[in-house]
Amino acid sequence: MSRSSLSNPLALAVLATLSEEPMHPYRITQVLRERGKEHSIRLNWGSLYSVIASLEKNGLIEATHSERAGSRPERTVYAVTDAGREAALSWLRRIIEVPAKEYPDFEAGLSLIMLLGPDEAAALLTRRLEGLDARIADARAAQDLPLPEIFLVEARFELAMLEAERAFVADLVARLATGRVDGQDLWAEMHRRLAQGDSIAQLVAEFDDHLWKEGTGARPGPSGPTPPTTES
Amino acid sequence: MSRSSLSNPLALAVLATLSEEPMHPYRITQVLRERGKEHSIRLNWGSLYSVIASLEKNGLIEATHSERAGSRPERTVYAVTDAGREAALSWLRRIIEVPAKEYPDFEAGLSLIMLLGPDEAAALLTRRLEGLDARIADARAAQDLPLPEIFLVEARFELAMLEAERAFVADLVARLATGRVDGQDLWAEMHRRLAQGDSIAQLVAEFDDHLWKEGTGARPGPSGPTPPTTES
DNA sequence: CTCCGGATACTCGACTCAGAGTATTACTCG
DNA sequence: CGAGTAATACTCTGAGTCGAGTATCCGGAG
Numbered sequence: 443m444s445r446s447s448l449s450n451p452l453a454l455a456v457l458a459t460l461s462e463e464p465m466h467p468y469r470i471t472q473v474l475r476e477r478g479k480e481h482s483i484r485l486n487w488g489s490l491y492s493v494i495a496s497l498e499k500n501g502l503i504e505a506t507h508s509e510r511a512g513s514r515p516e517r518t519v520y521a522v523t524d525a526g527r528e529a530a531l532s533w534l535r536r537i538i539e540v541p542a543k544e545y546p547d548f549e550a551g552l553s554l555i556m557l558l559g560p561d562e563a564a565a566l567l568t569r570r571l572e573g574l575d576a577r578i579a580d581a582r583a584a585q586d587l588p589l590p591e592i593f594l595v596e597a598r599f600e601l602a603m604l605e606a607e608r609a610f611v612a613d614l615v616a617r618l619a620t621g622r623v624d625g626q627d628l629w630a631e632m633h634r635r636l637a638q639g640d641s642i643a644q645l646v647a648e649f650d651d652h653l654w655k656e657g658t659g660a661r662p663g664p665s666g667p668t669p670p671t672t673e674s
Numbered sequence: 675m676s677r678s679s680l681s682n683p684l685a686l687a688v689l690a691t692l693s694e695e696p697m698h699p700y701r702i703t704q705v706l707r708e709r710g711k712e713h714s715i716r717l718n719w720g721s722l723y724s725v726i727a728s729l730e731k732n733g734l735i736e737a738t739h740s741e742r743a744g745s746r747p748e749r750t751v752y753a754v755t756d757a758g759r760e761a762a763l764s765w766l767r768r769i770i771e772v773p774a775k776e777y778p779d780f781e782a783g784l785s786l787i788m789l790l791g792p793d794e795a796a797a798l799l800t801r802r803l804e805g806l807d808a809r810i811a812d813a814r815a816a817q818d819l820p821l822p823e824i825f826l827v828e829a830r831f832e833l834a835m836l837e838a839e840r841a842f843v844a845d846l847v848a849r850l851a852t853g854r855v856d857g858q859d860l861w862a863e864m865h866r867r868l869a870q871g872d873s874i875a876q877l878v879a880e881f882d883d884h885l886w887k888e889g890t891g892a893r894p895g896p897s898g899p900t901p902p903t904t905e906s
Numbered sequence: 907c908t909c910c911g912g913a914t915a916c917t918c919g920a921c922t923c924a925g926a927g928t929a930t931t932a933c934t935c936g
Numbered sequence: 937c938g939a940g941t942a943a944t945a946c947t948c949t950g951a952g953t954c955g956a957g958t959a960t961c962c963g964g965a966g
Contacts (some may be wrong), residue, residue, distance in 0.1 A: 448791055450952065451782035457787050463875050468915050482785040485778050488954050491916065498949075515915050520962055534790060537783035539798040541805045541839070544778050545716050550683035551769035552828035553714040554690050558766060566771040573773045590857025596784035606838030607773070610831055625822025646694050681953095682922070700945050720924050723946065728922085746931055762965050 448500070451483050451537075453493045457502060457522055457530035464506055464521035467494055481584065482596045494520065502526035548607070559633040560626055564618040567611055574608040680732070683715050683769075685725045689734060689754055696738055696753035699726050700827035713816065714828045726752065734758035778837070791865040792858055796850040799843055806840040 448454075459470050467490055474485060497503045503526050506517045522530075555563050581601040585594050617623050632645055680686075691702050699722055706717060730775045735758050747872045754762075787795050804857040817826050848857050864877055 448951085451777070451779055454782070455786065458789055459846050461789070461874060466915080468913095479785055482777065482781045484953090487916075488918085488953060488956095489952070492952065511914085512961070514913090515959075517915060526703070531789065533740065534783055534786055535794075535798055537779050538787065538795065539801045539805070541802060541809055541836075542728060542779045544776070545683070546776050547769050547774050549714045549828050549831055550686070551766055552831050553711055554686065554766055555770065555827060556824065557690055557693075557763065558770070562767075563770060566767055570773060573771070577773055582714055590860065592788065592857030592861050593853050595846070596781045599781055599784050599839075602842045603835065603838055604773075606835055607831075610834040614827070623823050623827075625824030628822065629824050642694050644765045680922090698945085700943095716924090716926050719946075720926090721922080724922065724924095743944085744931075746943090747929080749945060795964085 446492065448496055450489060450493055452485065452489055453497055454530055454533050454537075455479055455483050456490070456493060459525050459532075460503055460520060460522040461527060461530065464519050466509070466517040466519045467491060468517065478584075479598075481600070496527065502529050530607060556629055556632070559619060560629050564615060567615050567618070570611055571608065571615065574604060574611065578604050578608065680725065680728055682721060682722055682725055683730055684717065686762055686769075687711055688722070688725060689727060689758050690766075692735055692752060692754040693759060693762065696751050698741070698749035698751045699723060699771050700749065710816075710829075713832070729758065734761050788861055788864070792850060792861050796847060799847045799850070802843055803840065803847065806836060806843065810836050810840060874878050 455474055456470055459465065465473070471485060471487075471490060474480065474483070479485070494503070498505065498520070501523060503520045503522050505518050506521045508518050510516045558566070578601065579598060581604055582595045585601065587594065590606050591598070614623070616627065621627075628649065632649060635645060636642070687706055691697065691705050697705070703717060703719075703722060706712065706715070717761070726735070730737065731754070733755060735752045735754050737750050738753045740750050742748045745873055790798070810833065811838055812828060816829045817833065819826065823830070846855070850858065853859075860881065864881060867877060868874070
């Protein structure tokens with residue numbers, strides 16, 4: 443979907459839910475929660491109403507009527523339009539077919555990890571393993587349900603990705619502990635010299651030169667050196 | 675970081691870059707790109723300037739002076755403050771230590787996959803494998819550099835996660851092809867009846883009842899049934 | 907019967923995101 | 937020398953986020 447269109451998967455979930463039958467917004471959220479969709483799709487009140495406003499504006503849903511239950515506030519019932527059904531299917535096909543570039547925070551953190559000393563980084567990564575074990579236990583429990591797999595496919599995906607991340611972190615931690623990460627000595631030396639008062643600018647200049655000189659000459663991605671900050 | 679603070683990793687990258695030496699915004703982006711950081715951190719012009727405005731407002735960076743290169747537009751040079759260095763380190767420690775809940779589009783798509791027929795879903799997933807193979811080849815090439823591993827750790831992480839996703843999708847595709855996904859028959863039958871003109875509401879009622887009756891009684895997450903939409 | 911807390915239904919406002927946009931300079935090539 | 941394009945430096949605006957907010961009803965407990 444183009445930038446001028448919706449991009450929040452919650453909009454897709456709203457379209458899907460309204461394809462069953464017309465509903466008011468609060469009820470849509472109830473149905474999504476009953477089905478456990480909040481584990482895979484961010485469900486926030488503010489987002490829900492702005493997404494609904496945008497879907498209506500784009501002609502993908504339409505308000506059919508207002509109703510009320512007892513003396514409670516009136517609520518607006520929406521129905522999906524034919525255009526909305528089409529848009530939902532197109533959007534879902536694209537999501538399933540084309541891998542999207544995501545930017546997880548952890549990957550960003552790893553790209554800047556040299557700001558921390560190697561020992562500190564190793565300790566934090568070790569603690570991350572504990573957090574991942576807890577997440578994995580939760581994800582396994584989420585599948586311990588009397589449901590056919592087809593209803594649990596996204597939970598199995600989440601578990602698979604958590605296990606992959608855990609394996610990666612465990613391996614990195616183990617190799618850091620025994621000095622088997624290439625560049626680890628340089629990393630440690632940078633932090634020793636920082637602690638002794640060397641300036642970052644100087645270290646960057648020295649370090650930079652030391653590395654690129656042995657390389658191909660052209661400076662490549664992904665990671666050039668990101669030196670540590672001085673800590674007061 | 676609390677909601678009133680920054681959450682975009684680009685802000686962290688800006689703080690890290692300014693810890694080396696003061697720079698103007700355009701130069702910060704140049705340095706981040708030279709180091710290949712755009713593979714792990716979203717780099718958008720709009721975001722960069724708003725992040726810089728916010729860092730300044732929060733006292734994490736400060737404008738030191740304006741300068742100009744030749745007759746080009748003036749540019750403001752920023753320096754990190756002591757508070758900024760501290761904030762950067764705290765934030766990075768948290769990112770490395772604590773696994774964050776991410777909501778990848780693919781997981782959202784999987785949670786709604788029954789909107790598509792099983793044959794169509796299998797075909798789209800097969801095409802996804804091709805896209806993943808291309809991404810994996812790119813990720814492998816990104817590490818084929820004369821750099822120590824410590825500069826490539828985030829690229830190795832990305833590769834590990836892509837390979838895990840690929841394994842998951844390949845397994846799912848293989849089992850769909852041979853009818854070994856529990857619930858696959860129900861899924862196919864729903865789509866056969868939709869094609870014959872049965873209403874979604876009716877299918878949902880029947881289907882819902884069929885499943886939950888055999889369960890524990892309480893409706894659990896993660897996935898209750900999400901029935902398909904009618905396609906005109 | 908009264909009180910209280912959860913449920914119901916939705917809004918607000920500050921902030922962030924993102925991609926296209928503007929304006930000017932400088933360099934390269936014909 | 938002029939034209940065209942890339943580089944430089946930044947802005948704009950619509951969309952999205954989010955967490956707290958508002959207002960009222962309803963059901964359960966005392």
